[in-house]
Amino acid sequence: MPDSAPRRSLPIIGQAGGGRSRATCRLRCGDACFHEAPNTSANPYFGDIFSAMVSRRNALRAGAVGAGATAGFAALGGLAAPASAKPGKGWGNPRLRFEGLPPGHSDAVEVPEGYEQEVVISWGDPVLPDAPEFDFDNQTPEAQAKQFGYNCDYVGFLPLDRGHGHGYGHGKGRGRGHRPKRALLYVNHEYTNENLMFRGYSDDTATEEQMRTAIEAHGGSVVEIERVGRSGRWKVAGGERRFNRRITGTTPFELTGPAAGDELLRTEADPSGTEVLGMLNNCSGGTTPWGTFLSGEENFNQYFVNADSAPEDVREKLARYGMRGGEEGRRWNRVDERFDLSKNPNEANRFGWVVEIDPTDPDAKPRKRTMLGRFKHEAANPRITEDGRVAVYMGDDERFDYMYKFVSTKRVRWGSARHNATLLDSGTLYVAKLSGNSPAEEFDGSGELPSDGAFDGVGEWMALCTDTESFVEGMSVAEVLVYTRIAADKAGATKMDRPEDFEPNPVTGKVYCALTNNSAREPGQADEPNPRGPNKHGHILEITEAGNDSGATEFTWDVPIVCGDPDDESTYFAGFDKSKVASISSPDNLTFDEHGNLWISTDGQGKLEINDALHAVPMHGKYKGELKTFATVPVGAECCGPLITEDQKTVFIAPQHPGDGGTAEDPQSTWPYGDFPRPSVVSIWHSRGKDIGS
Template sequence: MTLTELELTSADHARGKRSPVTCALKCANACLEPDCNTSHNPHFRDIASAALSRRALLGIGAAGAFGIAIAAATPTGAAYAGDGRGPGKGGDLEFAPIAPVASTVDDFTVPEGYVWEPVIRWGDPLFAGVPALDFANLTAETQAGQFGYNSDYLDILADPNGKTGVLVNNHEYVNPGIMFAAAAVDAAEIRRRGDFYKNAQGFSVVELTRKSSGEPWNYVVGGRRNRRITVETRFELTGPAAGSDLVKTAADPEGRWVQGTLGNCAGGTTPWGTILSGEENFDGYFAWAADTAGQQRYRATPTTSTATGWETYDPRFDAHDADYVNEPNRFGWIVEIDPEDPTSTPKKHTAMGRMKHEGANVIVGRDRRAVAYMGDDQANDYLYKFVSKDRVSGSRKKNLSLLSEGDLYVAKFSGNSPAGEITGTGALPADGKFDGSGAWIPLTANGVSVVPGFTTEEVLVFTRLAADAVGATKMDRPEDVEPNPKTGKVYLALTNNSGRAATAVDEANPVTGNRYGHVIEITETAGQSGTTFGWSILLLCGDPATNANTYFAGYPKELVSPISCPDNVAFDSEGNLWISTDGAPSTIGRNDGLFKVPLEGRERGRVQQFLAVPREAETCGPVIHDREGLVFVAVQHPGENGSVAAPRSYFPDYATAHDPAAGIAAAPRPSVVQVYRDEEPVKPGRPRGRGRRGHGHGPKGFPGEPRW
């Protein structure tokens, strides 16, 4: 079934936190699939060794040997009273927390005294001669030169002069229901739209300019570094699995060059200035064979069609084809791109393992090795760490190959409270907190497999199976995981796991049917490159007004902003944690937002909401430049449940129609937004919380024309 044929109702989405449309398009209804992780770690190795040969288990070979399957089967804009202690502090970003915004509100809400405006929107042209977005004429050719769809990971990198910079943004997936007016399509139209979808995803690299440091940014059409990376861009495989039989296809018999990137979710910026992106929900793009345990661990059931329809005309997306059975193995990697060189070949690093990567974030350890933390974003999957073989040097050229060699670890958590005190309700154990110790279990050492029965290539291509075999701890959807650059402590956002059974709770995942998610704080006990850590739960999320067992690091729960489904995290210059959310509308009835959480002193755990995104949108890619008084977020899938004929959001243009003569109504546009202080007096008829170029106040020609 193609995207244009989807008919979605609430029955299609029986559990989880997302709308049925988001769940179908973003992750191919992963929450409705049988659990991919059927391992019972204490005896998994016995099953693997006694019942299955290694080759049958993994389905080794270019043609994909059939193996034995493992059975599985408040009013907007109003200041929030909060705790009455006044604005939170953090660089130049003092603010009074906003009131939670009802999930029916189609507005971008910021604190009193701040304004917002888009930096760039889906369809804005990046190159001279490329037309502006035309809803009546969406073509693959124009989209290849325009800003992509559904913005996710984001960074804003200023040049030393402070006046120029570069924006890098992931584009995770598409929603044709709010792109194309017509529903009925033939094979030719499926191909036309399919090629458009390919060019709407991937990355955008865009140059920025401004008058002086600290000012808001404008994007540059035709900037030297401007680039689009899509599903058709050539990537180089690096590391031990490159060239192995597990990644060879008819189109790439050497197994070293991959066409495109998929499902680009969160990411990270390295100390040497490159961008990392996690290929997350890649499985939904393939007609999925799932005929071996190695494939089933990434998607439990086979499929014959996809939402994009690519498999109908591009054989590499049909994994039933013996020539392309390994094509899915070429996705699910950490991708590295160099935003400074638009001619460079992006890389996929096999040494960092293959999974549904949320992202990767690098910190330099005391021994000068690069350490990357990674979450595998699926219920009951794992937290990982990669440590580079070589040390970070003063040579950027050498650092560009750092992630090609190193060792991969998976986390095992142990609690320090009696099992009987972990009740599944979220009630604290007797010692007053959920905490304990942990170990980083090696999957590779000195670049070679240390998992019995797995070759190095198998560990890296079928990383989930290798992690099962060493007894890793099943977590509640590990999404973004980032080290705090000020303290070195690591923060893991666990978005939720509505399927966690009462018999499966543990101290690190202490809530049965965890709908609201939690955040874990990790302290490495032997440095970032070490193999032991301590941990404690910083936040048990939810609305304290309706959930008595929320927890905010000991801060009075009645004095915080309600928060649900933590997704991405970031830090300001003072080391405060900032959290963006994905799922609050369906869990606490509020629009998703961005929240600040102090980590030290008397305000530790005080959750304060800074902004809320529009109706049905997800808050992504937060970037906090607090010393300049700037905050950036990517607004993904606004008005996701609407259609071209009946839009449910008009963000960010809030126009009445793009082409009334053609009968095409206004449609929402995923965008990158900047928030900054309002230095102009409020004028009659001008609402607060909307920037000089924001909602209702666009420049001449906005929307439709390039703004700069």
């Protein structure tokens, strides 16, 4: 499918909230930025470094073990093993060897000189064998349930021709020399924009068929793809494609873990509290070492109505998750009353989880893993601990909310599908508390560096519960997992500026979190981990856990990048010369290449009056902080993904909601085919077969 959109320059659509259009704010997150932040706890914005940093309930802390314990777990499937004492490959002075792009304004995907790009798959393209061809003016829920869904966020990639399934990541066939020919592409379909999907759409007059079509357009897709020759270009595979699958807003899911079956998850339709229909607003995710995909349900609150008419004893809990008011928004309750909280208040508790999907078994129920807590999950990225367990890092994408980590009780067992399917159901759920090492009065919201020249400090992962014991007074294990935000409030977690994606560095072992923005943070609420108020453009947090072990409960941290226009005095790029770096705003999704360069996709650069983009920046060595723009996306689109294949030959991005702010009658974008906007996945490769970025 060639990118045939005319390369015309279109005006930037008026921005609102976090830099998106008002339409995206309403449809993606229910106008979260225009309401009071749900976190009204009295948790301090700044902790004194001299306060006691005593771990709570740290009996399960990983013990110190020799480096040999991780020898089989190195950088598997996009994961990072803990860094060893000796620098690994790529440790020296990595530098990005492409000429950075200027800020984007066109209605196209732009890439550097020497690179090529092409659409792999778009909204409406057939996924299942009996799917009809896409017909914009004759959409049905039955057709959409078999076609690629609307919008595309997280992109996962699983090679098929080196042995697939639950042994993924055990090291067999793994290496730079391996160049897969076929793979499974997994994509989240985060949310729908009905104004761009249907002509003449209105919430007040929406038909039952339009609403049911939108429900089926949510979820995710598993699509078999194949390499074109020996290049880094990929296309939808021909042939049987037996793994292809559509997961939608009505697909049956299994609830697992300690909260499954609890009365808080039971409804009249499901008195067992163990089966849910659909997943909603799935944003980013991660790939497990055993070859499954993790997908985070994010702004699920916006799909429910009549919170103010719910039973009085649950209204405060609903409000903590952003559910207030009467019947407004999508009003799917007109076709399915489970979205009406006055009738089904527990239905909301069945969303906001991390979902695990086995892409090699199209008939298996996806599982909502309650042990990983319930909040607005942006992502869930795993990493192996020193002693072979799995840690999963998670951010709650809300202003003033928290960072979380789960560590399993059991160890990964390579090749054992049955065993590995239980890993995410038992362990410990933690929330982060950070303390700075500079006086609080040095932070006035301006973003100026403190007198010691760095935003840095220490932190701890505070245990909220295990699968058998709660550490939060007055809350059971099930209550901690269903009302995780409330448990974290009580634990005194640190309020952050919309923590989104986490990603471990395969070279240094450090872990990075994208803090997207927070314009609601007042100057007096600035602190060392969140040094600007208001924070319009976001920043990057770097975490170094004790012993570089993901099982540790103590860490140090620093802020290497404070985003924005480099000409703005409040920005910071790890001390690199700011006259030589690109502008960046609202960091969202992260990935790494094998040299330890951080790749950052953005969601909200409209505040800088430029299109969203994919940027890259070295995170160690003398070029640390030299941020360059690698790709820009069409007008109104957010740059999602990104994913670099392990052979380093392809980077996938997923531009979603192109033409944001327009309508089907008046599209603000015609990408990618020159007619109406279609969210799509794009592959980018070097025309001479070189590694991405090198």
